[in-house]
Amino acid sequence: MPLAIRTDACALDFLSLGALVHRLDPGVVPFRKARNFDIHVSGGEYNVAANLSDCFGLKTGVATAMVNNPVGDLVQARVREMGVAAFYKHFEHDGVRGPNIATVYSDRGQGVRAPVVFYNRANEAAALLKVGDFDWKAIMTGGCRWFHSGGIFASLSEANPDLIIDGMKAAKAQGAVVSFDLNYRGKLWKTVGGDKRAVEVLRKIVANVDCLIGNEEDMQKGLGVKGPEVTKKEESKLNPDVFFGMIENTVKEFPNIKLVATTLRETHSANRHDWAAVLWMDGQRYISPTAQLDVIDRIGGGDGFAAGTIYGLLAGRQPQEALNLGWAHGALLTTYHGDTTMATLAEVDAFAAGTGARVQR
Template identity: 30%
Template structure:
C-alpha cells in the first residue's frame, strides 16, 4: 500500500471564551485543524504513511505550520504555495462545529483561491494509493469544487481508492449552489462514503424516512442506516462501503454514540458509548474517518475496523484540540474497557 493523501484547507481554530474574558487577558487560544488535516494527523500518529495537500501563502506563519506538520510525520511535499492568507474560524471553547456561534473567515484564503489546472496531479499522486477529501472542500466555491472533480478524475485514472466524508456546513454553501448540485457527481468517483442518514439526504438526495428518525430509536436508526447504505450503493456503483455515525446529546454535557459500516451486503454495528461529560466535539467525526482508513488500510475485517474507528472518535471527545493525540494502543484499550 502507498500513502494516504488528504486534501482540504488547513484552518486555525480561534477559541474565545463565551464570557469575553479574552478581551481583558489579551489571549485567544487556538488550534491547528481542518477536517482533512485532522485525518492526516491521526493517520501519521498511527503509523500510516500520510500526505497532505492544501494551499498556503508564502510567509513565516506558513513556514512554521509546515515545520509543525513535518514534525507530526506528515508528508507536506504536495502543499501548494500561493495566495495571501490562511483560513480561520472562530468557535467558543468546547462548542460543536455546527453550533450557531461558529464564524468562518475563509473567503480569499490561499486554499479558496485554488483553480483547476494549478495542481500537478502526476506529482501529487506519486506513491499514493488512497485519496481522502470531504464535502467541506466543494462547499467553499465553484472553483474549489472543480478542483475536487479534477482530483477525482486524476485518482480514477490511477486506480486510487477514494473516501468521502459528507460533512455538511450550512454556513459555507453560499455561492449559489446547493449540495445536491455538486455532491452527487463527486460521489460517483468514491469507494467509501461516510456521513449519516441526514447528510446522505441533504447532500446526495437519499430518501429520509421521518418515521424511522423522529424518536431516535436505535433499532429504527439501524434500519434506516441499512436503507440509506443500500440506496447509496445502488445510486453510486463505484461505492463499496458506507459508514454512518449516530451521535446524540446525553444530558446537559454528555454524549450517546454508535456507528455502522455497511460492507459486503451486511450492516456492521459498533458497540455503544454513553458518557455524562465530554470536553470537545470538534474533530470526532474526522477521527472516525481516520479510524476507518486505518483499519481498511491494514486489511482488517469490517467489524474490527468499525470498532477501532468508533473508539478513536469517542476518545477524541475528551481531547481539547482539533486532531486526536490517542495512540493505537490507547484506542484498543478503550474498546476493551467499554466492551458490552
C-alpha cells in the same frame, strides 16, 4: 465488485485534498467574553491525514493551499509536527487583505450551553485552487493506496469540485481507493449557490467515489436522496435502521459506492454524549458498541472516526474490527483539546476491545 485495497508498499498510504484552517478556541468561555485562546490547526480533510500519521503510523500527505505569512508559518509547523507530507500551492499575502488561511472561531460550551462555531473564510487561499495546481503524477510517484477529500473543501468555490474530481481520477488511475466525507455545511454552501448547487456538485463528485462518509442528514441535504420515514425523531439518532435505510436508497442511485460509514451521536449536553457508529460494506451491515462520552472538545470526533476506520481497512482488519477502531478513536479524540489526535494505537486497540477507563499502572 468488492472494495479492493492495495497491499503493496507505496510512498503514500493516504493522501487528502482540502483546506487548512486555524481555529481560535477560548475553551468554555463564550467567544464574546474571551481574553485568550488556544490555536488549533485543522481542516476536515487534513485531520484524517494527521490522525493516520500521528496515531496509526501511516505515511500520509495533504495537498492544499499555503499562504506565505506568519499564520502560514504556524500552520506549516503544526503539519510537520503531525508527520504529514505537505504538497502546497503557495500564495503571497499582500500584507492587508490576503489571500488568507481561514479562521474558525469556537467555544466549547458547557453543560446546557451548546458549543458555538463560526467562520471567517474571506479571501481564503484554498478557495483559489483550481485544476492544474497540483501535479498528481509527481505527488503519487511511488504509489498511493487511499485518496480522500470532503464536502467542506468542495463548498469553498466553484473551481474546487473540479479539482477534487481531477485528483480522484488521478488516484483511481493508479489503483487507490477514493473516499469522500460529505460534511454538509449549509452556511458554507449558501455562499456558492445554496442547497440546489450543493446537491448538483456533491452528486457529481460522489459518482467517482468508492467510500462515502456521512450521516442521513448529509445524504438527504447534500445528495438529495430521500430517506426512510422517521416517526419519532427523538429515537432516531442512535437507531442504525434509519442509517441503513438511507444507505440502501443512496447505493441504488450510486452503485459505484462500496462502503458507507458514519457516527451516531445522542447529545444530552455539551459534555455528555452517547456515541456509536455504523458501517455498510459490500452489502453487509456492521454496528459498533455504544459508549457514554464525557466530552472535552467534540470538534474533530468525526474525522477521528474516519481515520480509525480507514486505518483498520488499510491494515487488513475485518470490517467489524475496522469500524470498532474508528468508533474507539473518535471517542478518544473527544477527550483531547484540539481537532487532531493525541491517542496511541495501543490505546485505540484497548478501547475498541472493551477496556474501560481504569488507571493504567
